[in-house]
Structure formats: structure tokens, C-alpha cells
Amino acid sequence: MRSNIHLLSVSAATSISERSEKLWAWFNGPPLRIIVILLIAIIAQRLGSRAIAKAMNRLASADFIPGPRNMPARQKERAKTTGTVLSSTLNAVIWVISTGMILGEFGLNLGPLIASAGVIGVALGLGAQTIVRDVLSGLFMLVEDQYGVGDLIDVLDISGTVEKVGLRITTVRDASGTLWYLRNGEILKVGNRSQSG
DSSP states (O other): OHHHHHHHHHHHHHHHHHHHHHHHHHHTTHHHHHHHHHHHHHHHHHHHHHHHHHHHHHHHHSOOSOSTTOOHHHHHHHHHHHHHHHHHHHHHHHHHHHHHHHHHHTTOOHHHHHHHHHHHHHHHHHHTHHHHHHHHHHHHHHHHTOOOTTOEEEETTEEEEEEEEOSSEEEEEETTSOEEEEEGGGOOOEEESSOOO
16 A cells, blocks of 8 residues: 555655656747746846936037037937937837847747838838938937027027927928928928027
8 A cells, every 4th residue: 555655755745846847848948948038128228228328418408519509408408319220210210129029939930021021111211212312401400409399499490499409300480380390301491590609
């Protein structure tokens, strides 16, 4: 009787041991690598966001524009906008790469996916030329400090106060109270009455 109980307990222990080994062998494969990929992506996102925030804080407090045009509020607004764009770009790159690596762990062949993404990217690039032009114009406008929030400007056929400056769109409120949304790529010349020589 004792030997039967002993044999049952030994077989149960062996069965539990085999199950735990199988479970560890399964977990040690793709699930563990997926968890590591996600952890690295989260850490990279946080470190990158902190680095961008520190760089933009230094940029906001630096004295790049001498003379009466050096307005700290405007410089902080430009740094904030640039920081937002850089953070968004960093997050997109990190998560696109992480998603591709996770899909690779599931056994998905990424070669055809990357090739089709390249073709789709070219098609989107050709179709989104105006968006790219607007964003690039917005970046240069911010870097060159052409106008900022609160400035009284004449742009296209509109005269009014700048309410918001973004990378793609600038919003201007005219004297009658109408809020105009202007694409930065279409702004070819600006008259700024708030900036003095």
C-alpha cells in the first residue's frame, strides 16, 4: 500500500515537473521575447521623451535672438511646438519598429510587408505633398520667428491677431471676429506689425 502511494506521489511530482518544464520552455520562447520588446519600447519612449523635454527647456531659456524681439513667451511656445513634434515622431518610430518585431515573433514574414509598406509610402508621399510642404513651412516659420501667438499680422488677404501657431496650420482672428485657418505652405508673405526693427 505504501509503495503504491509512493509511486503515485512520485508520478504526480514527475508530472508537475514535466508540466512546469514545458510551460517554461513555451514561455522562454516568443512570449518572453515579446515582453522584452515591449519593456524596451516603453523605456526608450520614456527616456527619449525626457531627453526631448530637457533639450526643449534649454532651448526655451537660451538667448538666441538679441534685441527687442527676444520675447521669452514666444521662444517657449516655439520650443513647446518643436518638442511636441519630436516626441510624436519618436513615439511613432519606436512603436512601428516594436510592432514589426512583435509580428516577427508570431512568425509573420515581414519581407513582403516591408516591400508593400515602401510602395504605400511612396504613394502616400506623392499624395501628401501639400501636408509635407505645410509642415516644412511651419518648421521654418517657427525657427525663423516670423510671427507668434498674439502678433498682429497681415497674411494673404487677412489682417488679424495670431491665436495659434502649429506646424501645419496657423489660426488668425480678424477684426470682425472670424477665425481663419491658414495652411503654412500657402503663406508666401507675412507682414508683422507687432515686431519692431
